[in-house]
Amino acid sequence: MECIVHFEVHHPNEIKELRGLIFLKEGQVPSERDFLTMFEEMGYKLRLEDRDNLVFKPVEAGANYSKIRIRRLDTGVKSYKEDTELRSLLGNFLQGESRPI
Template identity: 40%
Template sequence: MECIVKFDVVHDHEVKSLRGLVFVDDDKTPTTEQLQDMFKDMKYEVTVDRGDALRFVPTQSPASFQYIRIKELDTGNKKFTEDRDLKGILSNLLPTSNRPI
């Protein structure tokens, strides 16, 4: 099954919105390795950011871009879209220390 990957490549002064294609098993989403291989085929040498599984950073220095951010994974049946506004609101509502509720 095909999965269309929509992502942004963030440069110093601009953001380019691009798409890629990954083949996955039915009802599966692409693995990190599959996404890295897709980016490698597009001449982006990247690794996943440890703090964010949807963000990829360059492995070579200097790089022509700052990072790559996955925006959407579309398999036709299911679609994953990150809601950054909701994520920001939730991160502000969650306690920052281990406090009893």
């Protein structure tokens, strides 16, 4: 199974959004080692700084970026996330109860 990793590289003057690829067995989720190996193959030498937010910091002094943050993982499985703003808009446009004027 392929897992596309969407991440951002924080440079001093810009943030670049990039993608990487990890191959996993069916039903498996990427581990810290999987992420570090993927980044190393891309030329980034990192350590995991914040496990909850998937933030990695460079281990080499003089790196031209300050951190890398994983934004999302795409395994091809559809996931549902409710759009609360859309729901609010629809709620305002669709009349629920008839109210007398």
